[in-house]
Amino acid sequence: MxxxxxxxxxxxxxxxxxxxxxxxxxxxxxxxxxxxxxxxxxxxxxxxxxxxxxxxxxxxxxxxxxxxxxxxxxxxxxxxxxxxxxxxxxxxxxxxxxxxxxxxxxxxxxxxxxxxxxxxxxxxxxxxxxxxxxxxxxxxxxxxxxxxxxxxxxxxxxxxxxxxxxxxxxxxxxxxxxxxxxxxxxxxxxxxxxxxxxxxxxxxQDLEMYGVNYFFIRNKKGTDLLLGVDALGLHIYDPENKLTPKISFPWNEIRNISYSDKEFAIKPLDKKADVFKFNSSKLRVNKLILQLCIGNHDLFMRRHRVDSLEVQQMKAQAREEKARKQMERQRLEREKHLREEAERARDELERRLIQLQDEAHMANEALLRSEETADLLAEKAQIAEEEAKLLAQKAAEAEQEIQRIKVTAIRSEEEKRLIEQKMLETEMLALKMAEESERRAKEADQLKQDLQEARESERRAKYKLLEITSKSPYSAASLSPSALPPDLSFSTENLSFDFKDTDMKRLSMEIEKEKVEYMEKSKHLQEQLNELKTEIESLKLKERETPLDILHNENTERGTSKQSNFKKVSFPLEFGLRALSIAWIHMWILPTSTHPERKVLLM
Known part of the structure; x- marks a missing residue:
C-alpha cells in the first residue's frame, strides 16, 4: 500500500x-x-x-x-x-x-x-x-x-x-x-x-476462477453476460456460472480488440468469423478491459518468445540462488541430522549414564544387603557353631548314655539269664521237692498203712492170744486175704474238634454282611464315576478311543461288571466256606503228628 x-x-x-x-x-x-x-x-x-x-x-x-x-x-x-x-x-x-x-x-x-x-x-x-x-x-x-x-x-x-x-x-x-x-x-x-x-x-492456478477478472456486459440482444479476462484469453460466462465459460477466445485466435464509447468489439483471427460485440456499463470499464487485454496479450507473446537478456539474467541468478539455497539447505539438513544424531547420542549417553547410576545405586544397595547378609550369616554361623558344639556335647552325652544303657542292658541280660537260671533251678528244686514230698507222702501213707496193719495184726494177735488163753489151745485162724492195692488204670481221653452248624451259620452271616457293605460302597463309587463320565462326555474325541476304551464302553452298556463276572465263575458259597474250613483245619492239625493220641473229628 x-x-x-x-x-x-x-x-x-x-x-x-x-x-x-x-x-x-x-x-x-x-x-x-x-x-x-x-x-x-x-x-x-x-x-x-x-x-x-x-x-x-x-x-x-x-x-x-x-x-x-x-x-x-x-x-x-x-x-x-x-x-x-x-x-x-x-x-x-x-x-x-x-x-x-x-x-x-x-x-x-x-x-x-x-x-x-x-x-x-x-x-x-x-x-x-x-x-x-x-x-x-x-x-x-x-x-x-x-x-x-x-x-x-x-x-x-x-x-x-x-x-x-x-x-x-x-x-x-x-x-x-x-x-x-x-x-x-x-x-x-x-x-x-x-x-x-x-x-x-x-x-x-488450476482453479476455474484463478486469475480471472470479471466484468458485467450485455450483448446486442440485451442479454446480461459476464466477460472474463485472464492469461489464456477472453471468456464469456453466464452471470450465474462463473466456472464454465460459454464461449472462449484464446489470445492466439484474436486479431483485434477495440472499443468505441461503451461498445467493445473482439475480432477473431479468422476473417470469416463474426465480430463479437458487447456493451459495458461505463466507458471506464471498457478502458480497464482494454488495459487488461493488452497486458495479458503481451505476457502471452512474451511466453512464446525467447526470454530477454534481463529475464535470462534473472533466471540464471534465480537458478544460482536456488542452487545456493539447495546447498545451504542440504548443509543445514546435514547439520540438523548431525545435531539430531548428536542429541540422540547425548540422550543415549544420558540414558546410559542414568542407567549406570541406577545400576551403581542398585549395586551399592546390593553390596549393603550383602554386607548385612554376611553379618547375619556370620551371626548365624556363630550360632550354628555353638549349636553344633552343643549338639556334639549332647551327642557325646547321648553316646555315653547309650553305652551306659548298653552296659545296663548287658547287665540286665546277665541278671535276667541268672534269674532265669535261678528260676529254672528253683523250679527243678520245687519239682524235686514236690516229688520228694510225694514220695514222702507215699512213704507216710505206706507207713500209716503198715502201722495200721501192724496195729491190726497186734489187735488180732491180742485177740488170738486172748482166745487161746480163754478157750482152747491153738485154733487155726484163717487169715483173710489182704486186699491188694487197687489197680491203676490209665484211660486216654478222646480229643474231638467239632465244626458245629452254629459256627457255619455265623461265618456265613459275617461274609454276607461284608458283601452287603462292599456292594453299598461299590454303588456309591459307581454313581460318582457316572457323574464324572457325564461331565466329560462332551469333551471326548471318539476318533482317539483305543480298543480297550471300546470294550469298556460295550461292557458298561451291557451292565457287565467285575463282580458279575466273578459270580459267574465262582463256586457256591457253602462249598467254598467248607473248603476254606477244611484248609484251615488241615493247617491246624499239622502238629498232631507228634501226639498220636490227638484225634480230630470233622462233622
Missing part, C-alpha cells in the same frame, strides 16, 4: 508481510511531479522486486477498480483527492504457469499472499478438499516442519485457513478441521517456505 499525505514530508517503508504491503509516502515538493512509473519503481525497489510486469498500483474510484497509469503524473490522474491517498500494490496479471514464469522468491510470495486472500474471501471458488490441502501448505509456509512437541492441538485456532463457505458446509468442529489440516501438514515435512508457497500456487 502506498499512502500520500499533504501534511507529512517524510518517506517510511511498511512491512510487506501482508498482501496490501507497501509504503507510506509523506509528501514532499519533489513528489508532486512524480509519474505513476516513478512511484511504481520506488515500491518495486523497496520490495526488491524485479518481475515488475505482473504488478500495478490499484485504487478505487466511484466503486470501480482502476490502475495507476505509468506515463502520467500521479496527481493528474483520477486518484482520490482526500488524504491519505490509498494505492494498493497488487498483481495485475497472472502467469499461466507459476512454476515456470515466476522467478524471484519475492514474486512468488506476493502472488501467494494475494491468491490466498482471494480464496479466503471467496473471490475465487475453491472446493473443500482443495481448501484443506491449500491450508496445509499455508501452514507449512508459516510454521515450517511439523513438530508434535511444538505444534500441539489448538495451535491453528487463531489462523484463518478455510473459506467460511467450506466451514459452514460441513458439521465439523474447529478441532476436527484442524486435525485434518494437521494430517496433511505433517506430510509436507522438509519443504521450505518458498517450496510450500509454490505448491500452493500450482494447485490454485
Amino acid at each position: 502506498v499512502c500520500f499525505s499533504c501534511q507529512q514530508t517524510e518517506f517510511e517503508p511498511v512491512s510487506n508481510s501482508r498482501v496490501d504491503s507497501g509504503l507510506v509516502l509523506r509528501k514532499q515538493p519533489r513528489f508532486v511531479k512524480w509519474k505513476g512509473k516513478d512511484l511504481f519503481e520506488l515500491v518495486c525497489r523497496t520490495l526488491g522486486l524485479r518481475e515488475t510486469w505482473f504488478f500495478g498500483l490499484q485504487y478505487n474510484v466511484k466503486d470501480t477498480v482502476a490502475w495507476l497509469k505509468m506515463d502520467k503524473k500521479v496527481l493528474d490522474q483520477d486518484v482520490p483527492k482526500e488524504e491519505p491517498i490509498v494505492l494498493n500494490f497488487l498483481a495485475k496479471f497472472y502467469p499461466e504457469n507459476a512454476e515456470e514464469e515466476l522467478v524471484q522468491d519475492i514474486t512468488q510470495h506476493l502472488f501467494f499472499l494475494q491468491v490466498k486472500k482471494k480464496i479466503l474471501e471467496e473471490e475465487v471458488y475453491c472446493p473443500p478438499e482443495a481448501s484443506v490441502l491449500l491450508a496445509s501448505y499455508a501452514v507449512q509456509a508459516k510454521y515450517g516442519d511439523y513438530d508434535p512437541s511444538v505444534h500441539k492441538p489448538g495451535f491453528l485456532a487463531q489462523e484463518e485457513l478455510l473459506p467460511k463457505r467450506v466451514i459452514n458446509l460441513y458439521q465439523m468442529t474447529a478441532e476436527m478441521w484442524e486435525e485434518r489440516i494437521t494430517a496433511c501438514y505433517a506430510e509436507h515435512r522438509g519443504r521450505t517456505r518458498d517450496e510450500a508457497e509454490m505448491e500452493y500456487l500450482k494447485i490454485a
Whole structure:
C-alpha cells in the first residue's frame, strides 16, 4: 500500500508481510511531479522486486477498480483527492504457469499472499478438499516442519485457513478441521517456505476462477453476460456460472480488440468469423478491459518468445540462488541430522549414564544387603557353631548314655539269664521237692498203712492170744486175704474238634454282611464315576478311543461288571466256606503228628 499525505514530508517503508504491503509516502515538493512509473519503481525497489510486469498500483474510484497509469503524473490522474491517498500494490496479471514464469522468491510470495486472500474471501471458488490441502501448505509456509512437541492441538485456532463457505458446509468442529489440516501438514515435512508457497500456487492456478477478472456486459440482444479476462484469453460466462465459460477466445485466435464509447468489439483471427460485440456499463470499464487485454496479450507473446537478456539474467541468478539455497539447505539438513544424531547420542549417553547410576545405586544397595547378609550369616554361623558344639556335647552325652544303657542292658541280660537260671533251678528244686514230698507222702501213707496193719495184726494177735488163753489151745485162724492195692488204670481221653452248624451259620452271616457293605460302597463309587463320565462326555474325541476304551464302553452298556463276572465263575458259597474250613483245619492239625493220641473229628 502506498499512502500520500499533504501534511507529512517524510518517506517510511511498511512491512510487506501482508498482501496490501507497501509504503507510506509523506509528501514532499519533489513528489508532486512524480509519474505513476516513478512511484511504481520506488515500491518495486523497496520490495526488491524485479518481475515488475505482473504488478500495478490499484485504487478505487466511484466503486470501480482502476490502475495507476505509468506515463502520467500521479496527481493528474483520477486518484482520490482526500488524504491519505490509498494505492494498493497488487498483481495485475497472472502467469499461466507459476512454476515456470515466476522467478524471484519475492514474486512468488506476493502472488501467494494475494491468491490466498482471494480464496479466503471467496473471490475465487475453491472446493473443500482443495481448501484443506491449500491450508496445509499455508501452514507449512508459516510454521515450517511439523513438530508434535511444538505444534500441539489448538495451535491453528487463531489462523484463518478455510473459506467460511467450506466451514459452514460441513458439521465439523474447529478441532476436527484442524486435525485434518494437521494430517496433511505433517506430510509436507522438509519443504521450505518458498517450496510450500509454490505448491500452493500450482494447485490454485488450476482453479476455474484463478486469475480471472470479471466484468458485467450485455450483448446486442440485451442479454446480461459476464466477460472474463485472464492469461489464456477472453471468456464469456453466464452471470450465474462463473466456472464454465460459454464461449472462449484464446489470445492466439484474436486479431483485434477495440472499443468505441461503451461498445467493445473482439475480432477473431479468422476473417470469416463474426465480430463479437458487447456493451459495458461505463466507458471506464471498457478502458480497464482494454488495459487488461493488452497486458495479458503481451505476457502471452512474451511466453512464446525467447526470454530477454534481463529475464535470462534473472533466471540464471534465480537458478544460482536456488542452487545456493539447495546447498545451504542440504548443509543445514546435514547439520540438523548431525545435531539430531548428536542429541540422540547425548540422550543415549544420558540414558546410559542414568542407567549406570541406577545400576551403581542398585549395586551399592546390593553390596549393603550383602554386607548385612554376611553379618547375619556370620551371626548365624556363630550360632550354628555353638549349636553344633552343643549338639556334639549332647551327642557325646547321648553316646555315653547309650553305652551306659548298653552296659545296663548287658547287665540286665546277665541278671535276667541268672534269674532265669535261678528260676529254672528253683523250679527243678520245687519239682524235686514236690516229688520228694510225694514220695514222702507215699512213704507216710505206706507207713500209716503198715502201722495200721501192724496195729491190726497186734489187735488180732491180742485177740488170738486172748482166745487161746480163754478157750482152747491153738485154733487155726484163717487169715483173710489182704486186699491188694487197687489197680491203676490209665484211660486216654478222646480229643474231638467239632465244626458245629452254629459256627457255619455265623461265618456265613459275617461274609454276607461284608458283601452287603462292599456292594453299598461299590454303588456309591459307581454313581460318582457316572457323574464324572457325564461331565466329560462332551469333551471326548471318539476318533482317539483305543480298543480297550471300546470294550469298556460295550461292557458298561451291557451292565457287565467285575463282580458279575466273578459270580459267574465262582463256586457256591457253602462249598467254598467248607473248603476254606477244611484248609484251615488241615493247617491246624499239622502238629498232631507228634501226639498220636490227638484225634480230630470233622462233622
